[in-house]
Amino acid sequence: MRLDVRARLAVDDIQLAVDRLETETRGPLVRFDRYRERRQRTKRLTTGALAAIVAISALLFALRALQPHPTPASPTVPPGTILYGDWHAKAQDASWFTISTDGSARTDLGVTATCATWFPSGDRILITNDQEFHRTGGPLRPASVEPDGSGRVPLDGLTDPLLNLGCGDVSPDQSELALEGWVSHASSRSGIYEVRASDGSGLIRLTHGQDSVPEYSPDGTQVAFFRTKTGITPDGSGAIFVINTDGTGLRRLTPWGWTFLFEAWSPDGQWIAFQKPYGELYLVRPDGSDLHEVPLALPAGMGASNPAWSPDGQWLVFTAQNGDVSSLWAAHPDGSALQQMTQPSAVQQTQSSWRP
Amino acid sequence: MRERPPPIGAAEVPAFEDFYRKEYRAVVGLAYALSGSRWAAEDLAQDAFLAAHDRWDRISGYDQPGAWVRRVVANRSVSAIRRRNTEAKTMARMAFGERPALAEIPNDAAEFWDAVRSLPRRQAQVVALHYLEDRPIAEIAEILGIAAGTVKKHLFDGRQTLARELGLDEEDER
Numbered sequence: 001m002r003l004d005v006r007a008r009l010a011v012d013d014i015q016l017a018v019d020r021l022e023t024e025t026r027g028p029l030v031r032f033d034r035y036r037e038r039r040q041r042t043k044r045l046t047t048g049a050l051a052a053i054v055a056i057s058a059l060l061f062a063l064r065a066l067q068p069h070p071t072p073a074s075p076t077v078p079p080g081t082i083l084y085g086d087w088h089a090k091a092q093d094a095s096w097f098t099i100s101t102d103g104s105a106r107t108d109l110g111v112t113a114t115c116a117t118w119f120p121s122g123d124r125i126l127i128t129n130d131q132e133f134h135r136t137g138g139p140l141r142p143a144s145v146e147p148d149g150s151g152r153v154p155l156d157g158l159t160d161p162l163l164n165l166g167c168g169d170v171s172p173d174q175s176e177l178a179l180e181g182w183v184s185h186a187s188s189r190s191g192i193y194e195v196r197a198s199d200g201s202g203l204i205r206l207t208h209g210q211d212s213v214p215e216y217s218p219d220g221t222q223v224a225f226f227r228t229k230t231g232i233t234p235d236g237s238g239a240i241f242v243i244n245t246d247g248t249g250l251r252r253l254t255p256w257g258w259t260f261l262f263e264a265w266s267p268d269g270q271w272i273a274f275q276k277p278y279g280e281l282y283l284v285r286p287d288g289s290d291l292h293e294v295p296l297a298l299p300a301g302m303g304a305s306n307p308a309w310s311p312d313g314q315w316l317v318f319t320a321q322n323g324d325v326s327s328l329w330a331a332h333p334d335g336s337a338l339q340q341m342t343q344p345s346a347v348q349q350t351q352s353s354w355r356p
Numbered sequence: 357m358r359e360r361p362p363p364i365g366a367a368e369v370p371a372f373e374d375f376y377r378k379e380y381r382a383v384v385g386l387a388y389a390l391s392g393s394r395w396a397a398e399d400l401a402q403d404a405f406l407a408a409h410d411r412w413d414r415i416s417g418y419d420q421p422g423a424w425v426r427r428v429v430a431n432r433s434v435s436a437i438r439r440r441n442t443e444a445k446t447m448a449r450m451a452f453g454e455r456p457a458l459a460e461i462p463n464d465a466a467e468f469w470d471a472v473r474s475l476p477r478r479q480a481q482v483v484a485l486h487y488l489e490d491r492p493i494a495e496i497a498e499i500l501g502i503a504a505g506t507v508k509k510h511l512f513d514g515r516q517t518l519a520r521e522l523g524l525d526e527e528d529e530r
Contacts, residue, residue: 002525003525006468010469011488014385014488020458021398029373031398035399184474
């Protein structure tokens, strides 16, 4: 076949898809108005949130000045540090922050990355090295940074010039990384890979598929991950899978179409938390049994995503989102003791993890 | 046979609504071809239209306001990592009930556009504009803000690479 003929067929398919979009959505102007309203609302909320933060800070400062020995509030959620990311719609990447579980001490790490998660020791953070990707043109590799975002160490020992290594996790003994891998224009190379945590070399392939965001089981013998494929509903959704780190025992834990991206393995290894469309948190055991919803009495219009466990396994922290406004919340795995941890901000938050 | 589009930017400056209606399909299509994400393509296009809307007093005075919007989309769409990020962000929004914008396209077409996106950035932009809208070299140069000779070179190189990668005959049928 000639290139130009193939190109015209491909163009026709795009035009058909756009035609269907126009037909199904009452015309493009309606969608533009809705998009504009959403962006304007985001802008208003950003302004409002900033004003609220300034006002609250001033109030707290005044109260502290008036009370020389204030009694510190004792948070219901145990003390700890959460790592989370804010998506930037325009730049289309995430900035990473740490924050105390009482909502204080929010720290901008100065790190831009697709994903970030704690090393099990809690003394370093695994990130995708987007900065180097943009500087060199790729491929994407992992890196690690100190908890304050400094001391970036590229883990770029892999010499494959095409394979991108993205989001992932550090094995409990900190010897290996499990990472999603893909090659542009070669879907056959997509899957979960392991490399050495010391330098990012020693590539081992674990899975073959459109697989993302792997996470090790607490004993390090298994990896849970998100898999998607074409033709499932809702579009872009997938299922949670688990595979043994020796490459055996691949199994699907959830029905297709039941999850989007990040899953989280409980510290005792008994549960995997994940986000179901649309905005519901679910738990499932690693053998696929006991699949059930975490009943969260969130305010109307809010959905939950990006679950992470507290180190003692007694709490789930997650993003609650309403449109483009997000905040961190926490609850027990049975949905009780639901509470808001951070003030809403006009961003879409992504992956969160509790410092071990 | 596809109808060839009119030259970008007629002599008469349109109202924004007319401009939007006229350009919407082509700009969403371009965003999809270059981003590869049917979830994020419309956001990329809407963002560019919104930018044009906010500056319409100025943009409407341009000879080719359509070129301005296409340039914004083209420059924001091409990057493997950006595509990955855009998808993750858009999927997060989908999780709360907002539907994806574009229908799935057949595997053959998806493979073709994957190959286009795997070209160097400028080549991918030139090839996408060449095929999607059948634009002449001079208009592609105007959209991307580069010399016509550079467009020719990118188009030549891009088509050669595509033909090789896809196992096709690169000979021009015209």
